[in-house]
Amino acid sequence: MSKSYTNVITENAIAVVEIDHAPANTLSTACISELRMVFKNLAKDDEVKAIILTGAGRFFVAGADIKEFIDALGDKQQGLAMATAGQDLCNEIEWMKKPVIAAINGACLGGGLELAMGCHYRITTPTATLGLPELQLGLIPTFGGTQRLSRLTNTANALKLILTSEQLSGEEALKEGLVQLVVSQEELLPTAKTIAKAFVDGKSMTSVMRAVECIIQGANEPLANGLERERTLFAELFLTDDAKEGIQAFVEKRKPIFEHS
Template identity: 65%
Template sequence: MNNYKYVSLEKENYITTVTINNPPANVLSINCIAELRSIFHELSNDDETRVIIITGEGRFFIAGADIKEFVSRLGDQEQGLALAEGGQALCDEIESMNKPVIAAINGPALGGGLELVMSCHLRIISERASVGLPELKLGLIPTFGGTQRLRKITNTSTAMELILSSRTLLANEAVELKIAQLAVKEDELLKTAKAIATSLVKGKSMTSVMRAVECIIQGNNESMEQGLERERKRFAELFLTADAKEGVHAFVEKRTPDFKHS
């Protein structure tokens, strides 16, 4: 799991930190996107990973897609479609992970970087970081899901203004618009992210955590009726698990549950 070119991984207490390391600006090249997709697929099946934190090495979180790769592909619609599909697939896979994914935004997250951020389940931002979708300045539009996720996170009018103006938001503005949940001092970022990550799974069964994440994320794209049906089914499934039996009995017996995550 450590032989990656653009990313480094660190595991500690069931928290896996994924650090983008593609200097100087951590851009999402085609190969970097492919590597990230491979990593998230691997982590989804890794019993030693219960929460994922994604951050950037150095001054940037992710400055965006690798625009230099666009040059040779301009004039070819199929190449443009392939670029969009690759970025969307990565963001879709992150969003649909059944384990919590936290973005620790250490520096500028622009274009595809912000689109990746918005696909994460929770988002913490350094006070020195900034976010934005500047694609219209290139004669393009956000295409890793930015037009849709920003609209859902904020609202249609706010997404319209931010995308059409191409303006960059400071950390406090990002929190005000719910693009991030929390802004912290630069040297507190990873410590805070890890504390939150621990709180999400400590004392809980991963069999229930994973189903809760699934219901919340999948319900975002379903009707209320469909979301409630999924919730009922996952709740009923948990009635068959050893962890549910342990959790309920531990509560009744006033003791700490000993979950086996099964």
């Protein structure tokens, strides 16, 4: 696949997806389309067990491409198409069964923060800025920001951050529950790789992927539905070679050798 807006490097079963759309890594329609294809391919790649999403240069993602907004003025259908494409990208990332970590290396605003909120885990630096400033443009967040922000923090915080267009530092974002960890710029990618490795090393991907599915899908459905999925996927694992190997290795007091099947 020819890529114009992303760099993808896979090492030790961890794929690093770098958004590279100078000067500010804005999410144009073409960039969104390419990111969707990249994640679709990584979902099917058996060699990839975890994914890190980051930005090239000083930006994670500064937001959507405002030039495209200008072209869409007066055209509701074009606005709807842009919103749908952005939501579809964030949904596909959130619904990935492989763990996805956002390594927020710089400005993470508007659609950039919405993209990061679609990831399963978020790490940032003290000097990064995170926020949803869309109301200052006479718009609202539309890649899922009005929904995911309240789920990650709470309704009151979502109202405050969106209505004030406040931009948070990395440490402030940690206090709000938007990110899970703040590290120095130099340690950002190494830390993300260490966490990704901890998510999947020594584990069967057949169980990792089911665990991610249960957690992510369950967060968006009634408890009874989530519990039903949990017990169904648990029962399915009893048919796998990896469950047999994992249990037998435990009994024999040795490390399991998983085939991910």
